[in-house]
Amino acid sequence: MSRLRVLVLAESCNPDWPSLPVVGYKYARALGQVVDMTLVTHIRNRENIEMTGEMTGSIHYIDNEWLAAPMYRLASRLRGGSEVAWSTNQIMAYPPYLFFERQTWSRFRKDMKAGAFDLVHRITPMSPTLPSWIAGRGNLPFVIGPLNGNLDWPTQFAEEQKRERERLRKLRDLYKFLPYARRTYRRASAVLAAFEHTVRDLSDADPDRVIPMPEIGFDPQIFYAEGRRPAFSGSAPYRFLYAGRLVPYKLPEVAIRAFISSHLLRLHRLHIVGDGPELGRLQKLVVSAGAENQVFFEGRKTQSDVAQSMRDCDAFVFPSIRELGAGVVIEAMASGIPCIVAEYGAPADLAAKGRGIRIPLASREEMIITCRQKMEACVQGNEDIQAITERAKTYATTLYKWERKAAYTLEIYRTVLEKRSLKGLKDYL
Numbered sequence: 001m002s003r004l005r006v007l008v009l010a011e012s013c014n015p016d017w018p019s020l021p022v023v024g025y026k027y028a029r030a031l032g033q034v035v036d037m038t039l040v041t042h043i044r045n046r047e048n049i050e051m052t053g054e055m056t057g058s059i060h061y062i063d064n065e066w067l068a069a070p071m072y073r074l075a076s077r078l079r080g081g082s083e084v085a086w087s088t089n090q091i092m093a094y095p096p097y098l099f100f101e102r103q104t105w106s107r108f109r110k111d112m113k114a115g116a117f118d119l120v121h122r123i124t125p126m127s128p129t130l131p132s133w134i135a136g137r138g139n140l141p142f143v144i145g146p147l148n149g150n151l152d153w154p155t156q157f158a159e160e161q162k163r164e165r166e167r168l169r170k171l172r173d174l175y176k177f178l179p180y181a182r183r184t185y186r187r188a189s190a191v192l193a194a195f196e197h198t199v200r201d202l203s204d205a206d207p208d209r210v211i212p213m214p215e216i217g218f219d220p221q222i223f224y225a226e227g228r229r230p231a232f233s234g235s236a237p238y239r240f241l242y243a244g245r246l247v248p249y250k251l252p253e254v255a256i257r258a259f260i261s262s263h264l265l266r267l268h269r270l271h272i273v274g275d276g277p278e279l280g281r282l283q284k285l286v287v288s289a290g291a292e293n294q295v296f297f298e299g300r301k302t303q304s305d306v307a308q309s310m311r312d313c314d315a316f317v318f319p320s321i322r323e324l325g326a327g328v329v330i331e332a333m334a335s336g337i338p339c340i341v342a343e344y345g346a347p348a349d350l351a352a353k354g355r356g357i358r359i360p361l362a363s364r365e366e367m368i369i370t371c372r373q374k375m376e377a378c379v380q381g382n383e384d385i386q387a388i389t390e391r392a393k394t395y396a397t398t399l400y401k402w403e404r405k406a407a408y409t410l411e412i413y414r415t416v417l418e419k420r421s422l423k424g425l426k427d428y429l
Helices: 020-031 043-052 065-079 086-113 155-163 167-177 181-187 252-260 279-288 303-312 327-334 345-350 364-380 385-399 402-417
Strands: 005-010 036-042 058-062 119-124 142-147 190-193 210-212 239-243 269-273 295-299 315-318 339-343 357-360
Touching: 005 020, 005 086, 020 036, 020 043, 020 119, 020 402, 036 043, 036 086, 043 058, 043 065, 058 086, 065 086, 119 402, 142 181, 142 402, 155 364, 167 181, 190 402, 239 252, 239 303, 252 269, 252 279, 252 295, 252 315, 252 364, 269 303, 279 295, 303 327, 315 327, 315 364, 327 339, 327 345, 327 385, 339 345, 339 364, 357 364, 385 402
Parallel strands: 005 036, 005 119, 036 058, 119 142, 142 190, 190 210, 239 269, 239 315, 269 295, 315 339, 339 357
Antiparallel strands: none
């Protein structure tokens, strides 16, 4: 069969920027291996994309910095940086993103109408709150996603929400009344949605066109289990690992306080990989407990170094309570390390069916107690770590390699173009 010609919109697409930009880059890179891709992205990504030399197909860069740059600066001032107040960032991103798509339409309108492409796929932004101006234009099938969003703040963590400066979160649902919002989902041929918390948000989309598909993936060349630390035998210290930004909603405090409050766990080690506004407060907690020789703050690391840390440790502790995608959990699973996660959001779904150890969502103090119990159970051998690890590794390596996700996306494209039902594809999770 001939390769499909796909216009891919990925405004956030950068191999060197964490979170959404690197996910967008890796997904686009994988799609370029299975279709004839024309990638449209922002000019800010050009240098890093071209330095890798990995992207296939044609790449076009949209320059709307006259609008995007001042809006970003304004958002940064309102947020007090770039680590917190995500809702404020999304609000400020609305005008420049719509203009990005309008510029794309101006550049490719004639090609779209002339049949130069088989379909259009918008892969970033991944938030359902940012609609598409191009959806349904040019008489081409339009695919959007994977989308991820709509995970409520747990009521038990109002203090963390305040420290995250998420006061505007209560205005989120107003996006459905903004221009192009309803139109985007009514005109989409397929909507890829990461988890149930996002599917529930898509009230304007035809349910028969919504396909569960997480946006996360991993590179097997970086994250793998071969050569990892031998199973804990009781002699060497048990090594726990937390890897992620040190921000309130990820609750690194829960992992640290669970560890330092246990006489048993204090005989072992906790490694904290990451940086962020919570660092100073967390370091004071450790110093106050006199646990500097058991808890180690290791700062930011490259993906390769994080992967090595996963192979060098015995268990991954990640109690985040507002995790939309949790790519780090899939990376840990692929690296053969058992995951202790909060039973909420994406980590709960990924660790379901015996693929991980889950901490029930409760108050912070209750979660600290439960997390401590789960960590102690790992040290004492009360959890069937080998079985949990094998189930998780099989799940990650079967479904979350980028090439597997690209192949699945190609199935979606062909199903859309052949006007077949998408219901048979709803088994990704």
